[in-house]
Structures are given as structure tokens and as C-alpha cells.
Amino acid sequence: MKLLKLLLLPYMAAVIAGAFLWVEPAEGFLGESSRIVFFHVPCAWTAALAFLVAAGYSLAYLLSRNARFDSVAHAAVRLGLLFAALTLVTGSLFARIMWGSFWNWDPRESSYLLLLFLYGAYLFLRAAVDDPERRARIAAAYALFSAVLMPFLVFVVPRVTRSLHPQTVINPQGKILMDTPTKTVFFAGLLGFTALFLWLLELEARGARVRQPTN
């Protein structure tokens, strides 16, 4: 983990530099607005990943009833909330430039707003239960139940309704529509954000264990 932390800093710096200096702005987008893809998409990816991680640790909790897994799931949701919020902020900056206003009730914007609500609901639910074991069990059940219904929110509903959103990486053509520098920086960014998330997750979960030394 220490090594990861040390490598992460120069790596992310390189990704940021690459995003602004190496890559040419994409065609069909106003000005430099396309550069946001290198930050917006990894945030969105990390927010969704956080949910899967939370669901995985919730399942592990239900099977083992080990409080450690519960604290990791909880930490993953807190980070997911952060990345979902960053996704919305970066997305609305782009929307302001491209479509003229920060918020357009585009299905994709709405689905991430709902994802944000979902993370918030998980935290509310935890806050409303006093007994730690019951809280962990109820939160885990909610996280797993949500994980089954979340794909509808993020993948299915935005496709049923019309959207202004640019083609996503997973698109009907099944191709990655980018030139080589863009592709390199883009996937490097994805990897960097994923590593950043894992490092923060470990940090958060460790912090939570220090704060409540119950077991």
C-alpha cells in the first residue's frame, strides 16, 4: 500500500499532463471541452466500481458476520458518494459548455443523480439503526439489493429514453472511437483513478477501525 501511494502521485501527475498537453481536442466538441473526458469518465467508473466493491464486502459480511467487512463496505459507499458527486460536477461543467446549461435532466445526468441518492440513502439507513450488528446486517442487505437493481438505473433506463450524452465507451458499435494518444491517456486515467480509489478505500477502512475499536 505504501508503494502504491508513492507511485500514485507521479502517475496521476503524468495523466493530468497528458490530458492537457499531449492529446488534441476531439472533433465535434466546443473548444477544449472534450478534455474533461479524462476526468469525468474515470469518476463515473469509480463511482460504479465503489458500489460493486460495497456489494462484494456486504456479501462477505453477511456470510461471515465479520465487522471488518462491514466497515470496508461502509467506506466504499462514502467514497462512491464522493466520486458520484465529482461525476455530476464534471458532467455539468461539460453540459454548460456544450448544451448551454449546467443541468438538462438528461437521462444520464438523472441516473447518476439517483445513484448519488442511493449512496445517500445507504448512509441515512445506517444512521437510523442503533445496534451495530443490526446496522451492519440491514446496510448489507440494502447494498446487495441495490446492486441488483442499480444496473437498471445506470445502464437500462438511460438507453430506453433519449439522451444528449456523447457515445459512451461501451457503445452500440462495440468500438472504442478514439485516436491513440486519447486512448492511452484515457485508459491510464481509468487505471489511475481505480488505484486512487483502492488506496483511499484502504485508508478509510483503516481509519474507521481505529475510531471504533469494538472487536
Add this chain to the structure above:
Amino acid sequence: MASARIEAVDLSKSFAGVPLFGGVSFLLDRGVLAVTGPNGSGKTTLLKILASLMRPSTGTVRVESEGRELSRDERRSRVGWSGPDLAFYPELTAEQNLAFFRRAAGFASERHDLRTRLAAVGLDGSGTAVEHFSTGMRQRLRIAFSFLLDPDVVLLDEPMAGLDADGREAVHRAVASAARRGPVIAAATDLEDLPPADEVLEIRGRETVSGKPKP
């Protein structure tokens, strides 16, 4: 005749890191085990753990019937339990309550059988809703509930609470007959509030003392 036994191995329970009791171990295959201890020592919690209504913090509970270990799910119908916080549907009559619980547990319910069970604890099958029951009548219904599924193991928490001489007599009879067939565990603050016991388990803070009842 069914042979059953219940075994507790090093049970402990803590709430939010605060230990309630620890080191509870016993093995019982027939007869009455009395659990005593002061208020707040964890008698009710221990019986709920034995009834699979709660999970222990450490340790395990094993219930065997006819030489086979029962799953958590099977124990639901093979272990009968009643306690002071057991409540019934206020709008329904005693008979309707018992009929429902038998069906929800997966057993057929017949009017004649239910009337016999109610008569055994001194309740008639009249149409009075449980909300109009006195404290003693509710307690009689709780006793009937713990024997409702003809369980292999019977757990009675405060069985005599609020009962008159007649009601105590009914509990004595039911416990004596069940103890000939299999294990019965009964908990109360004092031994006088329990049917005659073969063994005693006293919970005192974090240590438990087991022994024979003093004459």
C-alpha cells in the same frame, strides 16, 4: 421416541463492544436446566441466542434431534421459545393467533387440537381478542406458544411471570412432561420462580457457574 439434545459451546455476547456474558457452555439431553442471574445479566439474551433469535458474539449452539444436527432453519420448528417480550396480534383471538403461527411455521392447524392446547394452559377458546387479555392470560398464551409446534427443545424465559397458583401448576405439568422427553431450559432471577430443576446455570457477570440445585 424422539431424542434431542442442545449444546452450547463457549457462548459470549457483547453489545457495541461491551461484554454482557461470556464462557457459557453446557450440554443437555433431558431434564430441566435452570438459568438464573440478576437483572441485566443476560438471561433473556442467552435464551434468544439458544432459540436462534439472536447471534452470539462468539461460540456456537448445536441442536441435535434423532442423532442429526439441525440447521438454523430446522431449529425454528424444533426449538420452542417464549419470553417476556413475546407479543401476539391484538386484534385476533388466542385461537386465531395460535392457528396462524402454526400455519406460518408449516404445520396444519385444527380447531380441536388448538382448543386442547389452550385448555392445557387454562384458556378457553372464546372469541375475546388478545388486546383484552390480562397479564396472566397473556403469559398463559406465551406458554402455549412455546409448546405449539411440539418442539424437541423447550426454552422458557420467565415462565411464571404474572401467573396465579393455577397457572403455575399448568407450567409445572407442561415442563415435567416435556423434561421426560427432552431438554427444557428455563430462566428467571430466582430459582423459586422456576419449575423444579435438575441443573442450575448461574450467570454472574462475565463468569458462569453451573451446579445442582441446593435442596
Add this chain to the structure above:
Amino acid sequence: MTPTRLGFWSRAWAVCAKDAAQEGKRRIALGSILFFAATALALVSYAVGPFGLPADARASLDAALLWIILFFSAATGLPRALVREEETGTGLALRAVAPGAVVIAGKAAFNFLLFLAIAALSVPTFAVLLEWRIESSAALVAVVLLGGVGLSIVSTFLSALVARAGQRNVLFLVVSFPLLAPLLLPAIAATVAASQGSFAAAPLRVLVAYDGAATCAAYLLAGAAWED
């Protein structure tokens, strides 16, 4: 020695029948839902009336209003089924005899019947008050049934989670909205299509998939949701 045991559905049905018997005595759930639905309908029809909406936006606005009324009516009444068990203290007795899956299946069945009662009264009333023309009643029935199944199952499962938490009513709205949104959006889309006379295949397929996913998830997680 082993007596004949009742199967899963008979046990779940016993839970549903017991709730119906209890509801028959007090009628709190049904009463509060119908009262809520009536209030919401009156408010909506008073505010927008049959001519208050621009003609070209009517189809989608009417469909959205209808599902908002159905969602909030359901949120008022459906959580009662499990919350009541905790209020009367009978949750413990129920846990002692039946596993979570049986309880949740029985309560979901009861809630579905409750939803049908709300829908049967409020949908026609809505259509009359707002002079809402429905070209394909069959399509509308299909949407309401498919939406009702998902709404009942998800509400029942989530009310099992909030039943033992504080601030249940607010909490239920908070936890249910993000999970029910992927049901409400296709339901509204399919309702718009139904009012214009067509079966909208895409949103109906989403509803079927959602109902299936929610049913499986609720069945598998019922134990974790209900038992300590």
C-alpha cells in the same frame, strides 16, 4: 412421526391471510392509502383540471402524475405490513416460527392486493377527473400490473429493512425512491404509449426484467433483511 408439512406458498399465504384478517378488523392501511390517494387526486385535478395542461404535453404529464400518485399512495400504506409487526411486538414471534422469505413473500402478496385496490379505484377516477383518454386499456392494465408487482416487492423488502430503524416513514421514502425510479420511469413511458393506443415493447420489457430481478434479490436477501 413427522407430520405433513405445509409448503412455502401455503406458509406465505397464511401470512397474507393473517394480514388481511387484521386489516379487516382495523382497515388502517387501506383507509390511509385511499384517503391519501383521494387527497392527491383532488389536489391534482383541482390544480390542473382537464384543460390546465397544454394539449401536446398532456400524455406524458398525465402519465407522470398518475404514477406519482400511485407511488406516494403506496409509500403511505405498503410499509405498514412490516412496520405493524414491530409496533405490536409480534415480529419476534413471527421470527421464531417463519424464515424471512416466507414472511416477505406473504407480505408482498398482501401489499400487491392492496396496490390493486388502490389502482382499481384511483386510475379510473384519475381518468374521469382529468378527462384522460386511454386508447388502449389492455396496455394500461399490463403496465399497472407489471408496475404493481415490482412496487409491491421492492416496498415490502425495503420496509423490512426500515421496520426496526428510527424515523421509518421518512427513511422509507429516502431508501425507496432511488430504487423505484428505474421502475417508475419505464412505467410512465409505457403509460404514455398506452394512452396513445400502443403496447410499448421496450419499457414493458424493462418492467418485466426489473420485476424478475427484484423478486430474485428479495427472495435471496429476505433472511438478511428480516432475521437478526
